[in-house]
Amino acid sequence: MNISIIIPLLNEVDNLPHLIAHIHMLSPAPQQVIVVDGGSTDGSMTAAYDLLKDSSKTRQSSIDWHVIESTAGRARQMNAGAKRATGDILLFLHADTRLPTDAINEVRRATTGHDWGRFDVRLDSAHPLLKVVGMMINKRSRLVSIATGDQAIFIEKSLFERLGGYPDQPLMEDVELCKRLNSISRPACLKSTVTTSARRWQQHGHFRTIFLMWHLRFDYWRGISPERLKQRYYK
Numbered sequence: 001m002n003i004s005i006i007i008p009l010l011n012e013v014d015n016l017p018h019l020i021a022h023i024h025m026l027s028p029a030p031q032q033v034i035v036v037d038g039g040s041t042d043g044s045m046t047a048a049y050d051l052l053k054d055s056s057k058t059r060q061s062s063i064d065w066h067v068i069e070s071t072a073g074r075a076r077q078m079n080a081g082a083k084r085a086t087g088d089i090l091l092f093l094h095a096d097t098r099l100p101t102d103a104i105n106e107v108r109r110a111t112t113g114h115d116w117g118r119f120d121v122r123l124d125s126a127h128p129l130l131k132v133v134g135m136m137i138n139k140r141s142r143l144v145s146i147a148t149g150d151q152a153i154f155i156e157k158s159l160f161e162r163l164g165g166y167p168d169q170p171l172m173e174d175v176e177l178c179k180r181l182n183s184i185s186r187p188a189c190l191k192s193t194v195t196t197s198a199r200r201w202q203q204h205g206h207f208r209t210i211f212l213m214w215h216l217r218f219d220y221w222r223g224i225s226p227e228r229l230k231q232r233y234y235k
Contacts, residue, residue: 001108004032004087004157008077012095013042019095020051024059028104030091032064034084036077045069074149075166075173082157082165091154096197097121099152103192107154110188116155116181117188118147125198129206142189145182149174150196155181169226171233175217 005023012019023033037045048067055061070080078092089111093099099119100106110117120138123130137148147153153174163180166173181187201209216229 001089001111002031002087003089003091003104003107003154004034004081004085005030005091005093006078006081006085007033007035007093007095008074008081009035009037009040009044009048009095010072010074010077011040011042011044013040013044013047015095016044016047016051020048020055022098023063024055024061025101026099026104027101029061029063030087030104031062032066032085032087034066034068034081036068036070036081038070038074038077039072073168073170075168075170078173079165079168082160085157088157089154090157090160091152092149093152094149094196096199097150097152098195100192100194103152103194106190106192110190111154111156114188115159115185116153117190118151118153119190119192119194121148121151122193122195123198123201124195125201127198127206130198130201133201133210145187145189146175146178147187150194152194153177159184170230171216171226172220172229173226175220 007019023030035048037048045067052065052067066084068080068084070077082090089107091107103119107117118141122134137151141147141151163177167176169176178187216232220226220229
């Protein structure tokens, strides 16, 4: 099963060297990686081209890299990447999330019995509260079979296309996709852990961010539109 990793990108110029180095450390390597820029203003697009050009000179790698542009919006970026993907499995990776080294084999094993799935997640912070946040995300995800984008959702490309991809909405696109997937099959809930950045909690405050995330999810559950929720997202 060939795997395409799709990475939506927006103003991540400082993070790009670490991201590209991380992808090269995966063993085995993915067949394809598609970086989709959604209108960065910090030079991320140019930096991605330059870094990949430099890495191709210093590393012997079979990865098929692509850097493409898309209209703004994470859902649109991921759908644009999926259209370019040649893999049997699509793995959607946030630019500030790091996979376990053997993630490719983990996904291959998982998709022999499941159409889709996700990883457990931990936040890259030693703060006790954020350790609890990661644990609660994983427990909630197992209970309701809903994954967040930080959990590196993977899905068979044929099923992704049959569902029409990510819904074209500015927030909660991952929740909505999982709801649609759950109508077809349950996910593979991998205990292997991805590590994602705690920067949003550090920038906006631990308790404020926890309250905001739960409030947004509750309001989405009771029918508030993603457009209205987006207006409150770290306002």
